[in-house]
Amino acid sequence: MAARQSRVLRFHELGEPTDVLRLEQVEIPDPSPDHVRVRVLATGLNPADWELCRGFMPGPLPRGIGYDVAGVDDTTGERLFGTADFVGQPSAGAADVAILNSWYPIPDGLAPTEAATLPMVVQTAVWTLELMGVDEGSTLLVHGAGGMVGYAAVQIALRRGARVIATAGPTFAQHLENFGAQVTGYGPGMPDRVRELTKDVDLVLDTPRPSPGTLPDLIALAGGDPTRVMTISNHDEARELGARVNVDELRPGLTPPADFLPEYAELAARNEFRLPVARTFPLDDWREAVDLSLSGNPRGKLVLIP
Numbered sequence: 001m002a003a004r005q006s007r008v009l010r011f012h013e014l015g016e017p018t019d020v021l022r023l024e025q026v027e028i029p030d031p032s033p034d035h036v037r038v039r040v041l042a043t044g045l046n047p048a049d050w051e052l053c054r055g056f057m058p059g060p061l062p063r064g065i066g067y068d069v070a071g072v073d074d075t076t077g078e079r080l081f082g083t084a085d086f087v088g089q090p091s092a093g094a095a096d097v098a099i100l101n102s103w104y105p106i107p108d109g110l111a112p113t114e115a116a117t118l119p120m121v122v123q124t125a126v127w128t129l130e131l132m133g134v135d136e137g138s139t140l141l142v143h144g145a146g147g148m149v150g151y152a153a154v155q156i157a158l159r160r161g162a163r164v165i166a167t168a169g170p171t172f173a174q175h176l177e178n179f180g181a182q183v184t185g186y187g188p189g190m191p192d193r194v195r196e197l198t199k200d201v202d203l204v205l206d207t208p209r210p211s212p213g214t215l216p217d218l219i220a221l222a223g224g225d226p227t228r229v230m231t232i233s234n235h236d237e238a239r240e241l242g243a244r245v246n247v248d249e250l251r252p253g254l255t256p257p258a259d260f261l262p263e264y265a266e267l268a269a270r271n272e273f274r275l276p277v278a279r280t281f282p283l284d285d286w287r288e289a290v291d292l293s294l295s296g297n298p299r300g301k302l303v304l305i306p
Contacts (some may be wrong), residue, residue, distance in 0.1 A: 080103040
């Protein structure tokens, strides 16, 4: 295969996403034997993309964004979803053409836009619940279940047989109740409302974007034991208080994505698992997508369509 020209969204220096990202034309090389090249159909955006622009997981520049991809295999024509390789590549998934380092068939009945929402959110939720030891009989409080990792974690924990209490705003409260969670709003009075639902919280998953000051209440709900609370976002405060931070504990030996991502794609195809897509954007309109994501209230996944 010859190299292919592609529009790519990437940054040449660190900074705020809308300041450093640019859409440009590059050549996408042939994939190595353990990678595959796809014509991108959809790219799911995640808050981690903006942290990359700011210096998270530093690496050689320029770098692309867009970890979650659905596309068509350059060689076989098969529809695939998976993760883009943004280390050592001229771009990542926010492009017309991308190199994937892990990939799975898109099952019948699952749209590419839906497939492109799955990898990072499902991986984060599965691995975090695994680190926490959530299983049948656990009572789990998911704080911020209107965010996508929390939204996924509620569904996954319920499938594991846990009892789930969720805090969420009105956008997705009914969805979460329909899944089987007991839902209350966050904000003032949240701890008392949770105690009205249950006297015993075994474990707490903290998922909102950084929200200083909430962890002491969550620790109190966990019987005062900070080791029963894990956050995916309030890292510094958690470390100060003795709570757990999921990225500090990620390690080899956790369940490989190949053991669960195809399963959740099949469940999504049967409408037995879902992540809501808030909006799709043409690749040329990437700034609008970034602005909506950075607003803190996108109300679901945002997806770029080349």
